[in-house]
Amino acid sequence: MNIFEKMVALDRRWVFLFLFVVVSFAYFFRNSFSVDVVTTKEVESIYDFIEGAEPGDKILMSFDYDPSSLAELHPMSRAIMLHCFRQGVQVIAVTLSQYGAGMVEEVLRDVSAEAAELYGREVSYGTDYCFIGYRPYPAFVILGMGENFRVFFPRDYYDTLLDDLPIMHRVRNYDDVKGVLSITSGTTSDMWIIYGNARYNMPLALGVTGVMATDYYPYLGNALFGLIGGWKGAAEYEQLVDQPHDANRGMPAQVAAHLTIVLFIIIGNIGYLMSGRKKPKIGV
Amino acid sequence: MKRRVPLTIVFIVSLFMVIQYFVPLDSWAWMYQYLIDWTIIIGVFALLLGIWSLLRVNYEKIQRKSENWQYSIVTLLGLFIMIIVGFVPGWGNLENYTYQHLFYYVLVPIQATMFSLLAFFIASAAFRAFRARSALASLLLFSGLIIMIRFVPMGPLSEPISEIATWILQVPNLAAKRAIIIGIGLGAAATALKIMLGIERAYLGRD
Numbered sequence: 001m002n003i004f005e006k007m008v009a010l011d012r013r014w015v016f017l018f019l020f021v022v023v024s025f026a027y028f029f030r031n032s033f034s035v036d037v038v039t040t041k042e043v044e045s046i047y048d049f050i051e052g053a054e055p056g057d058k059i060l061m062s063f064d065y066d067p068s069s070l071a072e073l074h075p076m077s078r079a080i081m082l083h084c085f086r087q088g089v090q091v092i093a094v095t096l097s098q099y100g101a102g103m104v105e106e107v108l109r110d111v112s113a114e115a116a117e118l119y120g121r122e123v124s125y126g127t128d129y130c131f132i133g134y135r136p137y138p139a140f141v142i143l144g145m146g147e148n149f150r151v152f153f154p155r156d157y158y159d160t161l162l163d164d165l166p167i168m169h170r171v172r173n174y175d176d177v178k179g180v181l182s183i184t185s186g187t188t189s190d191m192w193i194i195y196g197n198a199r200y201n202m203p204l205a206l207g208v209t210g211v212m213a214t215d216y217y218p219y220l221g222n223a224l225f226g227l228i229g230g231w232k233g234a235a236e237y238e239q240l241v242d243q244p245h246d247a248n249r250g251m252p253a254q255v256a257a258h259l260t261i262v263l264f265i266i267i268g269n270i271g272y273l274m275s276g277r278k279k280p281k282i283g284v
Numbered sequence: 285m286k287r288r289v290p291l292t293i294v295f296i297v298s299l300f301m302v303i304q305y306f307v308p309l310d311s312w313a314w315m316y317q318y319l320i321d322w323t324i325i326i327g328v329f330a331l332l333l334g335i336w337s338l339l340r341v342n343y344e345k346i347q348r349k350s351e352n353w354q355y356s357i358v359t360l361l362g363l364f365i366m367i368i369v370g371f372v373p374g375w376g377n378l379e380n381y382t383y384q385h386l387f388y389y390v391l392v393p394i395q396a397t398m399f400s401l402l403a404f405f406i407a408s409a410a411f412r413a414f415r416a417r418s419a420l421a422s423l424l425l426f427s428g429l430i431i432m433i434r435f436v437p438m439g440p441l442s443e444p445i446s447e448i449a450t451w452i453l454q455v456p457n458l459a460a461k462r463a464i465i466i467g468i469g470l471g472a473a474a475t476a477l478k479i480m481l482g483i484e485r486a487y488l489g490r491d
Contacts, residue, residue: 010411012408012411012412015404015407015408015411016404016407016408019403019404019407020404023403036442038442038443038446040446040450066395067391067392067394067395067396068395068396068398068399069399070392070395070396071396071399071400099387099391099395102384102387102388135324136327136331137323137327140320140323140324140327143320144317144320144323147313147316147317147320148317151317151320151321152324199305214431214453214457215461217453217454217457217458217461218457218458218461218462218465220454257403257407258432258433259433260407261406261407261410261411261432262429262432262433264407264410264411265410265411265414265425265428265429267411268411268412268414268415269414269415269416269425272415272416272417273416
């Protein structure tokens with residue numbers, strides 16, 4: 001077996017080890033690298049949408065992800081909420097993921113405290129934001145909220161009547177919120193497009209994981225007014241709101257991981273072409 | 285009779301849902317809301333059915349000592365522990381210490397670990413699959429590389445790469461995706477029509 005055949009038949013464990021070393025190095029020495037994050041139109045349009053909102057306008061944020069994608073989606077949730085609180089835009093939070101409730105509580109608690117400190121004003125529950133909770137069967141919940149939030153959520157997550165929350169006064173359905181932002185890692189995003197936007201025609205934007213992002217480009221400009229894809233998108237939003245945090249910190253590791261994958265693809269192809277396009281002899 | 289009644293219900297309800305979608309009369313709004321209320325009730329029964337199914341499948345697996353039956357014990361333990369912690373007074377609300385700790389220190393790390401492993405498998409799969417075996421495979425390889433390296437800062441090359449990546453996403457990707465979406469949409473409409481008219485009856489089960 002010559003060197004090119006060896007390149008083709010490289011054991012996958014070397015790939016795993018190399019990736020682990022490179023990503024760990026890039027993460028722990030992240031301060032030694034600078035990654036310029038260039039903002040994209042699809043992220044900017046969400047920023048512009050919130051930037052153009054009046055204080056007191058309401059936005060429905062649906063946190064439809066579970067702990068598996070917490071690391072990727074929490075940073076964009078944080079950045080968007082900080083932006084809302086900075087603008088005085090009120091946030092109505094809901095989750096359509098069975099694991100979402102605990103995470104929504106955490107992000108609301110942390111970001112409201114952070115916003116209060118950053119912008120020097122009180123950010124309080126019931127007035128600036130609320131959490132109406134979780135209900136199963138996302139398609140039906142999306143349809144139900146289109147008629148009246150109270151169909152599925154007569155009370156909020158803490159058992160307070162929605163009518164007793166100042167933020168929910170005169171809020172009946174999607175007509176009474178400026179737009180809907182769904183941060184999602186599953187098929188709930190499709191349901192928001194099909195049952196939410198198509199039926200009720202409310203402005204809708206998505207924040208999705210990196211691998212999902214390409215699936216939603218076809219909807220940009222018609223069903224979706226904006227799209228944030230993965231850590232890169234979150235890093236862009238953090239830059240736009242001038243609050244670089246986890247996503248920007250993670251960029252060196254992500255860049256290193258992508259470069260490693262590109263490197264292995266190149267190695268594999270050089271080996272493949274130079275070895276006369278033979279199939280590998282050992283399982284890789 | 286056994287078949288005719290459910291088929292009639294399906295036909296009437298689905299016909300109403302179709303008509304109210306295209307003819308949005310105010311007087312039909314309450315009926316639509318009433319039907320959505322029903323989904324909550326049906327949903328509760330579906331949840332109970334799901335728990336019953338989980339219990340039965342795993343219990344049988346343990347009883348028969350099927351392959352990997354030990355994992356079924358873990359599954360059932362997980363189910364009962366979370367239910368008990370969620371219901372027992374003093375332990376049992378969502379702000380509760382034990383419940384929250386089980387969520388943050390057991391479930392979150394488990395799921396995060398599983399998802400993180402994906403990076404390694406993607407790297408390995410990309411290394412093996414992205415080979416320039418043919419013209420089409422080369423096109424896929426080239427597109428994949430461009431999409432991947434748009435995340436990488438490459439100085440003066442960053443902007444043209446980003447533009448090419450955006451073009452790939454918004455022109456060929458968009459065209460292919462829209463074609464697939466339209467196909468799926470037509471298929472879904474045809475299936476819905478078949479169910480509505482009673483041609484497709486698999487949901488009724490076997491007699």
